Amino acid sequence: MISQMRRFNRTVTQRIGALDDTFLSRGRPLGQARVLWEIGTGGIQVRTLRSRLGLDSGYLSRLLRALEAGGLVVVGADPGDGRIRTVRLTQAGLAERAELDRLSDERAASILRPLSGRQRGRLAAAMAEVERLLTASMVSIAAADPRHPDARHCVREYFAELAGRFDGGFDPARSISADDDELTPPAGLLLVATLRGDPVGCGALKFHGGAPTEVKRMWVSPAIRGLGLGRRLLAELEARAAERGAHTLRLETNETLTEAIALYRAAGYREVDAFNSEPYAHHWFQKTLT
Amino acid sequence: MISQMRRFNRTVTQRIGALDDTFLSRGRPLGQARVLWEIGTGGIQVRTLRSRLGLDSGYLSRLLRALEAGGLVVVGADPGDGRIRTVRLTQAGLAERAELDRLSDERAASILRPLSGRQRGRLAAAMAEVERLLTASMVSIAAADPRHPDARHCVREYFAELAGRFDGGFDPARSISADDDELTPPAGLLLVATLRGDPVGCGALKFHGGAPTEVKRMWVSPAIRGLGLGRRLLAELEARAAERGAHTLRLETNETLTEAIALYRAAGYREVDAFNSEPYAHHWFQKTLT
DNA sequence: CAAGTTCTCTGACTAAAGTCAGAGAATGGA
DNA sequence: TCCATTCTCTGACTTTAGTCAGAGAACTTG
Known part of the structure; x- marks a missing residue:
């Protein structure tokens, strides 16, 4: 006490x-x-x-x-x-x-x-x-270069968590790419959330011209889950996407990531048919920005 | 907000x-x-x-x-x-x-x-x-001289509240006395509670040699009721009484003072037959200190 | 009305906090 | 190996913060 x-x-x-x-x-x-x-x-x-x-x-x-x-x-x-x-x-x-x-x-x-x-x-x-x-x-959220140590840390942790949670592990090379260039403006962007200078979460966008924008790399450090950071990150990504003229957001996720699925549903994402062949995905979601 | x-x-x-x-x-x-x-x-x-x-x-x-x-x-x-x-x-x-x-x-x-x-x-x-x-x-509680302005303030407020709540008002002169000398050691004592220097509550004891000690002047400022100050005052009075060798505490109260009655019951006071002829009292309580 | 009190002010201090410009040693990289 | 950089240290400041002793005006009280 x-x-x-x-x-x-x-x-x-x-x-x-x-x-x-x-x-x-x-x-x-x-x-x-x-x-x-x-x-x-x-x-x-x-x-x-x-x-x-x-x-x-x-x-x-x-x-x-x-x-x-x-x-x-x-x-x-x-x-x-x-x-x-x-x-x-x-x-x-x-x-x-x-x-x-x-x-x-x-x-x-x-x-x-x-x-x-x-x-x-x-x-x-x-x-x-x-x-x-x-x-x-x-917690503050800001766009970051994917090559920045904080960004690297988040993505590394993200992969480690997927590897631990997915049945049969996770190999980034088999998954649909989202490499540094793809997450760097103007091709895409990466947001990193920091708490007292330490990276604690991330989220990214991949733009595809007129086609729907993809949400990638959504991750929140286990240490600060439950504080609404996922929601904030997603809202910020949506705002950035809207700024860039995007009308539709899409993402896919694995069935083991139940909190993420709940988050997407709560944020107004509707489940749709598979729009890509991501081997690790079980659910595909889409949201129309208004 | x-x-x-x-x-x-x-x-x-x-x-x-x-x-x-x-x-x-x-x-x-x-x-x-x-x-x-x-x-x-x-x-x-x-x-x-x-x-x-x-x-x-x-x-x-x-x-x-x-x-x-x-x-x-x-x-x-x-x-x-x-x-x-x-x-x-x-x-x-x-x-x-x-x-x-x-x-x-x-x-x-x-x-x-x-x-x-x-x-x-x-x-x-x-x-x-x-x-x-x-x-x-x-809130800090300390023994005070009944002639001190803080003590006077509390007793004045106490009387004013009784006058407002009792059917037919309250006249201190008709009530059993607890004057300055009676509340000054060794005859008795007065505790005053202060918050940031302002008096916000009081409680007193009247000693009677081998006979039960009387609790008097229990009052807590309306501004800070519900914070457990009454309980603290009463506990402190009991401790002081025990230090002086008292074995039994007694008090009487008016039926309109419902919070006080609840406080006394919760603090282990049992209702007993009238042990004095206080005109404003409806309930008489007693507690044996252990 | 004289004597003591209360209140604010000035002078004369001290100590702490903080700034700035180098000096000099150690290191890393071309 | 040389040069730029990093890191700590010293000297030489300035500004704040705070204390103490009285002076002098205004009030209070016997």
């Missing part, structure tokens, strides 16, 4: 407010405290630290010197690359971080203390709901 | 995180931005501003000079008291504040935009629930 509360805290303050480091500083300047916390128990590269906290390199360097002087961290050269430096917490630093962790837990607990058991349960449920929905709203 | 979102924001960031003024600053130092916002559209006394934001008087004075130099505020003498100064926003200041307001609304709207109608509804409900419960958890 407490860790749930803290996760909520993180999401909400990140999305809605600022981080509350103030109470974490414990007499220390806030900048130092934030660095101390962000180093984590396993150590971290200085460059990573800098980009995560968005700090000036000179400023961070000085913060590290101060922490070093306090005996809380040690900075050493990275074994792989001599330019990069790595920070680790010392015993004292780890103890300090553990104390901050404890204080943070206690703070969460102090919020729960006045509530009855029933109220705590309801608070937890409501916080989880808020967190889920705010997370959903943080 | 947006104002609900912003109310939630305020509660959550106040309770869980820090205020997010950063995005409100718009190139201005944070301190100035906070002051600008807090002045409000109607103007404010400098002393109020200082206590609300918890600023040093010298610091605030300088912040006001800076805003004045920027043409955003005017500082003038208070008409009633020449020592007090009053700040008002100029046209430019009002425009700036309106802009901050707009940005804040837009920020809330941008969170909602990616969500479907259903999701928005669920988010609103969950946020309201979280806000309600965090508010409940912000």
